[in-house]
Amino acid sequence: MLKRISFSDKVTLIVIYVFLSLLAFSALYPFWNAIAVSFNVGVDTAKGGITFWPREFTTENYNIILQDDRLLNGFFISVSRTIVGTATSIFMTALLAFGMTRSYLIGRKYYTLFFIFTLYFGGGLIPTYLLIRSLGLMDSFLVFIIPSLISVWNMIIFRTFFKGLPVGLEESANIDGCSNWGTFFRIILPLSGPVIATLALLTAVGHWNDWFLPSIYITNDNLLPIQTILRQTLNANIVSGSSSVLDSASTALLENARQITSKSLTMAMMIVVTLPIILVYPFVQKYFVKGVLVGSLKE
């Protein structure tokens, strides 16, 4: 395409490119810096000045973390919670959404109002806490799963997507003697790949990243997910200046534990916690852009 670009437009473009590059740099730098620090010898890190590259390279920080029972257990809890929580929530929410698309469903209008209202008003933190307590969900793995089984937002997105599927498919399935459940499992779910992928990703990220819920409902250390453990570690760092959680956890593993300062260790820990997201992210990125748009269209 032949298009003459004026001088002022060129300047504008250069400014835009430079600005965007700086923005991308600032988005990426914290990761880069954390990786550099995490691969640096702890004692050396304490001297300061690590920016782009480790000064004294070591993988010791990762060795310590990957041998720490408490962290490994937290990792396991996080993974189980994310898998079970995402699978059950997506299934229950999709089933509800499918039921809600049946126009002959008695009470559909009331159900819709019933669900939408919860988007605007809730009981708040304390009543929810007291409820969970009285249900006996404290210190139980189920507290990760059951309260988040139904997401009204996801239900709306699913419903919008299901309504967009061709009616003829369901009609012919019905004529062939397919029940509603059969239609749901054999026709609707297999056709909903993109929306399931998007919502599953967002739900999974929500489960993986959640640290707050376990911090108030879980007191048993063996049930704490990795984000909550990380939070406790970072907090201990800030408040006392030393990582008591990590120190006590790794002393047994390491003969000269005192040589490893907390900074490089916590950075390695943060990288390990972030890694699953960074690994999954490129594969699902193309889905979520579409998914976000489906979600926002019907607001």
Added chain:
Amino acid sequence: MPQVTTEQQPSPISRQPKVHNKSFLRRLMKQWDVQLMVLPGVILVFIFAYLPMYGVITGFMDYNLFTGSRIWDNPWVGFKHFEAFFAAPEFERILRNTIVISLLKFFIGFPAPILLALLLNEVRHMLFKRVIQTITYLPHFLSWVIVAGFTTALLSTENGSINILLESIGAIDEPINFLSLKEYFWTILISANVWKEIGFNSIVFLAAIASIDPALYEAADIDGASKTKQIYLITLPSIMPVVIIFMILAIGNLLNAGFEDILLLASNPVLRPVSDVIDTYVYRVGLGSHRYSYAVAIGLFKAIISVGLLTIANYLARRSGNSLW
């Protein structure tokens, strides 16, 4: 697989008109399979969303976890806890922080993704554009624990890159402990929020820009309009409807100054005078000091104002032709 559709039942085609001559109960029995699909959702939402709403009445009682497991056994105290909150020495600063932080997020956090979308739209180099997008979306997927960890690391005195940078260009003589000084907290909080969400929130605006008729730009080119003029006169007006919808949604959300981000970034109690907002205060007095009824009352105070804001937002939305409900 349950086989429920029988021969005598008309096939339940979704857009089929309702049959009215049957009794309600018989119709209900006929569609028990669909009702069964909806029932678990209704029950779960009732338990986890509606029962806590019922629990809000404890804000008008002296709720005691140990004597009164049944809510109605607790004594009524009327508006005592609300009055106590309005009279509390923290009241003024909490209200101020909530409003100031919300407004800062609204006036900086809201336009930032629009600006990014406008700039990204000018990039004709597709690979560059995609790389920038991928990188800027990424922080959205990190937990606040990680983001707060990064922030603390970057700002720390002994190793923080920000201090290293400022020292190397001679802006400061010795490292500043940013996260223990009140005057920097709001800047840090807003920056971290923008850093985390700017890319992800720009997606909707980019999509809106993509649907603009390219003929408009061609015509503008022929008329000799510069790039900046085209942004100002074509792109911005074209995406205005989307911007307005999101702005109205943001108004309804205005009292949500934030919770996780403040809780994690302000872990130093020194910052409390500038970091305490309604939500973090509710958390601290409710779960920290076990003053349940007091905390519930404050939460309710906020919820009522929020519903008021939402009503205003919806009124605005209706006037602009985009009703929320």
